[in-house]
Amino acid sequence: MQERPDGELLRRLRTTAGRTLADLADAAHVGVRTLSDIERGVARRPQRATIEAIAAALGVTSAERDALLSIGRARPSTEASAPDVVGDFTGRDRELGRVLDRLRGAHAGAVIVSGGPGVGKSTFAAEALRVRGVPWIHVDLGGQTAAPLSALDVLRRLVSLATDGTEEAPVIFDAAAARWRELSADHRHAVLLDDAGSEAQVRPVVDAAGPGVPVIVTSRSPLAGLDAGLRLQVEPMPRADGLALLERIVPDAASEPALAAVAEHCAGIPLALRIAGSRIAARTDDVDGFLGAMRAEEQRLGALRHGDRSVEAAFAVSYERLPSVTAQVFRSLAVIDGTSFDARTGGAPLGLDDVTAEDALEELVDLGLVEPRGGNRYHVHDLLRAFGADRIDAEDGTGASRALRERLHRSVLSLLDRAARRFAPETARRDQADPEFADPAAAKRWITGEVDHWWAAFRAAVSGGLHGDVIRTATGLEWFSNLWPAWGHWYELFGDAVDAAHAADDRASAVRLLGLQTWAALMERGDRTGALELATRGLTDARAADDDAVSASAEYHVAWAHLALRQPDLALPHIDAAIDGNTRTGDDAALVQCRSMAGAALHLLGRHAEAIASFRAVLRDLERVGEGDPGAVFTRVVALEEIAKSANALGRWDEARDAADAGFGAASALSWDTGAARALRQRAEALLGSGEADGARRDAERGIALVDADRADAQAAVVLGELRALLERIDGRAP
The missing domain is CATH 1.10.10 (Arc Repressor Mutant, subunit A)
Structure with missing residues (x-):
């Protein structure tokens, strides 16, 4: 969370124009300190009106004006949700000292910062981490929203942030906790868990944090059930500190007697103080005018509210204008x-x-x-x-x-x-x-x-019972779901859509969506038995629908579930039925998928030469589809992997390596890391078979790094286990 160099642009434009700070401040009708704060990066997000005035005074080009307006308005994605570290942080010296002393220690237990709404808990925590000078990541837990994050969601977001968004976090709780424990030990990022609604949201993060990893939690509740190294209650600011904060926000009004009264009416709540200061600094209200409006709002609101009416009055004055x-x-x-x-x-x-x-x-x-x-x-x-x-x-x-x-x-x-x-x-x-x-x-x-x-x-x-919207949304996500199997909610989404289709008496959609839920059961949950149950339900519905296309889709998913259970002999009749149905309807794309599945069944039955011939035919069919079809690319990656797999089983090492090379390239172009790892797995097997152990080891290690440890969607877990077993064989640790 280092200060951004945005202000360098303003300094360069000012010096190029031959202006001093005082010259430009006078021409733009802004304070010298305001200009200085922007140039030094202290003003984290200067007001648009201020920048417009500065740009006009400098006579900049349109492009330079746009660049000035962007000051402070973009940050890297890993910081996208974090609160700004304010340049005018005021007071809280004793509390800040206690937290800093704790952060410099062994960090046993979290620092819990609690307090009422608007007292500045998040700003205080961010300031402590800034002063401590450690890299930190932030997760807003949404404790006061209608849908606070679950503990699993918190862990998954931390994994994503700690890896700059390059890693799909595990969808199983224990694996996510293990992965976060590894990352926190390696990187030692400090963590700010903001707006916790309960101990359950944050306990796994606190428990997983190792020595030297500070964790600060903000909450309206003291979270008494959580093991904490330090528990701190943040109160409204003392009168003197509240006035000092206002004076820093609007230094030009620091000498006006009414400013102290404004601070008094804001009741020491930093949120209200900042809103009042921002309104006065915007030059739409002078201090006396703002104070009068605030007193009038308090009288109006007093009949309805009591404890927080001064704070709400600050909101209302700004809102009404x-x-x-x-x-x-x-x-x-x-x-x-x-x-x-x-x-x-x-x-x-x-x-x-x-x-x-x-x-x-x-x-x-x-x-x-x-x-x-x-x-x-x-x-x-x-x-x-x-x-x-x-x-x-x-x-x-x-x-x-x-x-x-x-x-x-x-x-x-x-x-x-x-x-x-x-x-x-x-x-x-x-x-x-x-x-x-x-x-x-x-x-x-x-x-x-x-x-x-x-x-x-x-x-x-x-x-809301909007069955059409639910069905349309879920169906539309069919192909994208392959690219994000570790999201963690596909089973729920497709299940809701199945229910919607049944409620709408849309049997065809229900069958298709049961197929997608079957996919989620296999790829997201690793539940092969559950997948077969879902697919069988779909087949029952399809037969009642008496529709060739619907029946063919259901037969396909039953076959897939049987293959996942290593039951190719039970899968083949369903594959044949799916091929017959798609032939009758003329669905060439579906026929390609069925033929691909037939090849997989032949491989499992040990009929490897037939499997290779089947997948070569699939590749020829795919050439007619073209490179712009993502579904065809997925199928191509799978077909090439299966060719390599069967060729390896036959000892045809060159053929296996060529197919795996092509599959790796196609999967990488699609950003499908699991598909790329699967291709590397087969290429490593081919290299090992042809006596190139060093190359095989490199491919296996590369595949493991590509999937990453403890990533837990089912297909990734399988390939990771295969790669590790292969590495043991290469190193002579297993027969």
């Missing part, structure tokens, strides 16, 4: 799921375009009503979210929240559909014209990065 569209955006943010969001999601409840939404959000950031997060994302404090929800009810009517949330969910699910279509065989090439998701990597980043939002929207569709 917002332009109409900005006020609408602020209110609508109360319905957004997840702990952070981008401008597109921020504008979705109102149906705003991205530019309008971002302008409104940046204005709200300038006034302290929205918090900036890295990666051009935003966060709303739960107190402000509650305030916004109240304003929706008061100004827009009791049904408005529901309408806003429904519009948000429709928008998110529509975007998900567009992104997922990039991976579907029948639409992949056509949808390359979609400028936002023309690149599969961009589509994957959106699906994985916005999962909190679309998963919440999907679950809302399930609970």
